[in-house]
Amino acid sequence: MRNYKCLTANVYKNKTLTLLPLRDEDKYAILKMRNEQIYHLRQAELLSVEKQEDYFANVISQLFEQKEPGQLLFSLLENDKFIGYGGLVHINWVDRNAEISFIMKTELEEEKFEYYWQNYLSLLENVAFKELKFHKIFTYAFDLRRHLYPILEKSGFKEEARLKEHCLFEGKYLDVVINSKINKDA
Numbered sequence: 001m002r003n004y005k006c007l008t009a010n011v012y013k014n015k016t017l018t019l020l021p022l023r024d025e026d027k028y029a030i031l032k033m034r035n036e037q038i039y040h041l042r043q044a045e046l047l048s049v050e051k052q053e054d055y056f057a058n059v060i061s062q063l064f065e066q067k068e069p070g071q072l073l074f075s076l077l078e079n080d081k082f083i084g085y086g087g088l089v090h091i092n093w094v095d096r097n098a099e100i101s102f103i104m105k106t107e108l109e110e111e112k113f114e115y116y117w118q119n120y121l122s123l124l125e126n127v128a129f130k131e132l133k134f135h136k137i138f139t140y141a142f143d144l145r146r147h148l149y150p151i152l153e154k155s156g157f158k159e160e161a162r163l164k165e166h167c168l169f170e171g172k173y174l175d176v177v178i179n180s181k182i183n184k185d186a
Contacts, residue, residue: 002064004072007131012123017116018080019123021064022073026082027056029105033084036106068093072127076104076120083108084116088128088137097136100124114151121155129183138180142167152179 002021003010012019031052063069073087086102102124104116128134138160141148149159157179165173 004064004069005067006069006072007127009131012126014119014123016078017119017123018077019074019120019127020077021075022060022085022087023075023082024056024060026075026085027052029082030085030103033103033105037103071101072098073101074124074127076102076116076123084120086120086124088124088132088134095136096132096134097138098128098134100137100139113147117148117151118155121152121157125181129185134183136180136182138178141177141179142169143175143177144169149177149179155181157181 001010001023004021010021028049031049035046060073063071063073068091070091071087071089072091073085073089075082076084076086082105084102084104086100088098089101091098100121102117102120104112108116125137128137139148139152139157143162158181159177160180161178163176163178166176167174
């Protein structure tokens, strides 16, 4: 297992879920999920196997060599089975904040969306707030998945901004919603 230089702990667990540094073995499952869910991602085109391999070889591998990488990505496992991935992206080390990224296997979304999101946020807060002592974490989401916002609210996130008609989706402009949480202990 690779480790991030900026973290003293690289594995975070709760009852059944484990968050650990992004594994190469999950890259094709990630490709499949991203291509299936491209509608809510900032991804302009479908990923190919070649692009995914290049990304893991030239971008992901470098994250583990840096003292302050621009992103910290993790595999999320349930009982040792890969179910999703995400992390802290667009990290601002000076201002101590980062955007949250998370995507789970498409087939799990209908019945387990809330469960995985809540548990993932809890695990990621350990990384961001307890380990890294970040001041703030936030989500940046196209206003397409309204079922996400109540989950964020239950987890202590507040709507901080709504960027009106900020992204073009299938010929229609949609809002982008930013929800954030401040580290009360920092």
